[in-house]
Amino acid sequence: MTTAPAGGTRTPISWWECEPRRLRRDHEEIPTRFPHLVFSAEGAGGWQGTLPRWPFDRPEPACLTGWIGESGLQLRLEYSQAYPMLAPRIFPLDPLPEPLEWTQHRWHVNGDASLCLLRDDIWTGRESAVDLLLKAAGWRIEYALMKHQVIEHMTGSGIVTDHSLDHLLAQLPEPEATDGHGEPDTAGQDGPAC
Numbered sequence: 001m002t003t004a005p006a007g008g009t010r011t012p013i014s015w016w017e018c019e020p021r022r023l024r025r026d027h028e029e030i031p032t033r034f035p036h037l038v039f040s041a042e043g044a045g046g047w048q049g050t051l052p053r054w055p056f057d058r059p060e061p062a063c064l065t066g067w068i069g070e071s072g073l074q075l076r077l078e079y080s081q082a083y084p085m086l087a088p089r090i091f092p093l094d095p096l097p098e099p100l101e102w103t104q105h106r107w108h109v110n111g112d113a114s115l116c117l118l119r120d121d122i123w124t125g126r127e128s129a130v131d132l133l134l135k136a137a138g139w140r141i142e143y144a145l146m147k148h149q150v151i152e153h154m155t156g157s158g159i160v161t162d163h164s165l166d167h168l169l170a171q172l173p174e175p176e177a178t179d180g181h182g183e184p185d186t187a188g189q190d191g192p193a194c
Contacts, residue, residue, distance in 0.1 A: 046078040051137045061169030073140035087123040089114040106153035134160045148173045
């Protein structure tokens with residue numbers, strides 16, 4: 001958003017100047033739920049850090065660390081100047097999806113390497129960024145299941161609310177099944193686009 005003074009020169013206004021209550025809300029909610037994320041005011045702002053391994057409201061599966069290790073997803077959340085009307089983008093940093101996975105809908109990664117977290121949901125601007133971060137934490141787990149070739153595609157609603165994959169995480173992964181992602185899925189014919 002910009003303002004035009006009498007001289008005609010426009011001065012950019014950041015989203016948080018237009019939406020100070022939303023900035024306060026995010027600065028209260030995000031560190032409360034994800035204390036290892038750090039805010040940066042660079043550009044349109046964002047958060048970076050590591051999510052908890054299992055931040056969900058149900059018991060952690062017994063062998064989760066065998067699938068993803070000791071920590072959760074390392075990421076960067078980027079706001080745009082259109083936030084909160086547009087959802088922030090979340091970029092995984094570790095693990096980093098392979099470029100081939102950016103073009104296959106089953107991996108829930110967009111072509112710019114950001115996560116596709118609204119596949120079955122919509123963003124109206126009233127939702128919390130915490131909900132997207134929870135989905136990103138779930139994406140990390142489903143990504144491990146995909147890389148181990150235990151599932152062929154990620155769930156539509158995500159592991160945050162979908163318990164259907166929990167039983168897989170109660171057992172250790174097969175050691176020989178950790179090498180890749182199977183055959184390429186050409187043309188993205190495995191479901192709706194993100």
